[in-house]
Amino acid sequence: MTRAIRRIYVEDEVAGHPRTAAILGRFPNAEVVRCGRYGEVFNPRAQDFRLQKRRPALILARKHRGQVLETPPGYGIGGERNYYFSHMLNCIYDCRYCFLQGMLRSANYVLFVNYEDFQRQIDETVERVGESWFFSGYDCDSLAFEPITGFVESFLPFFAERPQAWLELRTKSVQAAALREREPLANCVVAFSFTPEAMHEQFEWGVPSVRRRIEVVADLQRRGWKIGLRFDPLLYRESYRSDYADLFAAVFDALDPARLHSISLGVFRLPKSYFERVYRLYPEEPLFAGPQAESGGMISLPHEMESELLGYCREQLGRWIPEEISHLCSVPEAETR
Amino acid sequence: MTTIVVALAAEARPIVRHFGLRPTASQPFRVYQGEAVRLIVSGVGSAASAAAVDHLGGGRGRRPRAWINVGIAGHRDAALGGLRLASRIVDRKSGRAWYPPAVFDPPCAGAQVTTVDDVERELTGDFLYEMEAAGFYPAALRFATAELVQVLKVVSDNRVERAERLTAARVGELIAQGLPVVEKVVRELTAIATALGERVGSPERLNEYVGRWHFTVTQERQLERLLRRLGALGRRIEPTFFDDATSAAAVLGGLRQLI
16 A cells, blocks of 8 residues: 555645654655645546546645534434544545545545644534534545554544544454554444445455455454444345345354444435546446436435335344444435535 | 647657657647657747647547657756656746646656746756746646646756757757657556546447437437446347337437336
């Protein structure tokens, strides 16, 4: 991964930030290019996300405002007040269904190095509204870039001292060393996303195998970490029944369902404008070619197929887990931006 | 097709020879053409470079094309003949900056290229100074995605070997030395343009359908998309499948049913 980054853009404003120096130190052979604001590199129109995925660059920047944002109403895993924050934009994995391909113009990784400002806003939020959930891992994977970002290493001690602030880390990574090396946090849920093996192989480029991830989740659960499972997006194909039945069996064979914190489910869906962009990037991709329906500005499966898929998965999950910890995610992920 | 834009005839000559290009026009710009590469001599300066891009940019067809600005540049202390791929282009007059993304293994080091209006004598900082990139780059972005637009410079002068001593022959020599790198960048960009072309090309049998029924512009777009989707699902539908259809709308309806 580190070898793959050949160019690092550094905003002038964070050139002297200690985290910038530490990260640059990990890439001694990368070309360092200074820039004014990250948007000059990241936002221009004439860019091709798919081409850039071949060789993404890293951009070190400062997040100036909006470090912590409210999630849409109805979103969450049981808490009343829900917020999300993104220390990073884009992901080292290349999942064909990912909404980031439709939302962002560039596949370069943007890392906001001013963690202290995120933490200050989290403090201000809790002070203002009381106990709250803070979701990380929507615009990126919370753990996958950990050896470079030190995100978890910085935020776990922070949350450890703030029991009113709940943290969700969401990941497909097996980079769990930062979690294994410390005592579990009572107010942190580590949420792992899964799709069945066949879909993983077809759609999740660069993502560790389902089996390896299950091993890591099981290990973290044994160590006392609160675990969440995210079956989102649920994907449809003819063999989905056996695909999901096998996945659930493998997961619950390794995990103790009684000790799971939460499970969420959501069918594959994208805002229409994102879908159109992603379709233009991957016109040969069967995932975007099959039956689809538009409703409320969203593209998803036709209603009957969606209900069938969701119903089957909920029914299967019901064999292992109580309804109270299962949450249906009907809010399009992209609306949480 | 990759288009190489150079400012000077002296820069053009070794490239034309190397790629076996033939002259196709002399006014308003000299243009040379080969099978996969063409070259245009823009003249000196940002505006001239942008105009040269405009001149060739408006061609028909949707096959993606790559653009490279190749030329000489001055640097404070870099060795003469060294090649640099621009990672940042700054227009000194306006202060605007651009960042050409490199999605391939660059065959040489990167550099900030500063575009100036006149020959730069001070040569301060770790920058390459030249006179075209800030005109070329935004102009080429109107015709291609940024990944297909690159600026490649050969160090021609520094504080010891001053620009005043450069001759046309010396410029040609320097460019000739850099040809292996130029060729590598051309090859990389051509491969990327080809990959992109496969994505945007017409789906199979589109013309057969269009030749058989009358599709409006909107219907033709719908047809193209339906054929592409069916192709992605592994289905090739012959127009004969709709032998009974009397209108384009009926064909479109039939294709929709198949998804």
